[in-house]
Amino acid sequence: MDLNIVLTVLQVIVSVVLIVVVLMQPGKTNGFQGIMSSGGASTSFYSKNKSRTTEARLVRITIVCAILFAMLSMAHNLVQ
Numbered sequence: 001m002d003l004n005i006v007l008t009v010l011q012v013i014v015s016v017v018l019i020v021v022v023l024m025q026p027g028k029t030n031g032f033q034g035i036m037s038s039g040g041a042s043t044s045f046y047s048k049n050k051s052r053t054t055e056a057r058l059v060r061i062t063i064v065c066a067i068l069f070a071m072l073s074m075a076h077n078l079v080q
Contacts, residue, residue, distance in 0.1 A: 004079050011072040018065040025058050 004076070007072060007076045007079060011069065011076060014065055014068045014072060018062065018069055021058055021061050021065060025062070026055060
């Protein structure tokens with residue numbers, strides 16, 4: 001198989017995974033709640049264990065997929 005075809009297939013797979021993972025992430029805006037909340041709300045149980053949630057896993061997967069996508073794009077450009 002040609003290396004160009006393999007890189008193209010891998011890039012399509014990574015891009016689809018990246019799109020799905022980004023769409024699965026919840027929004028970061030709180031609206032007026034973020035403006036009106038007090039400083040004590042930031043020290044909740046959720047904020048202390050935020051790195052163990054599924055949201056944190058989705059962020060990590062997004063970062064890995066974005067790096068893979070960039071590397072595959074550069075490799076694809078070098079092969080052509």
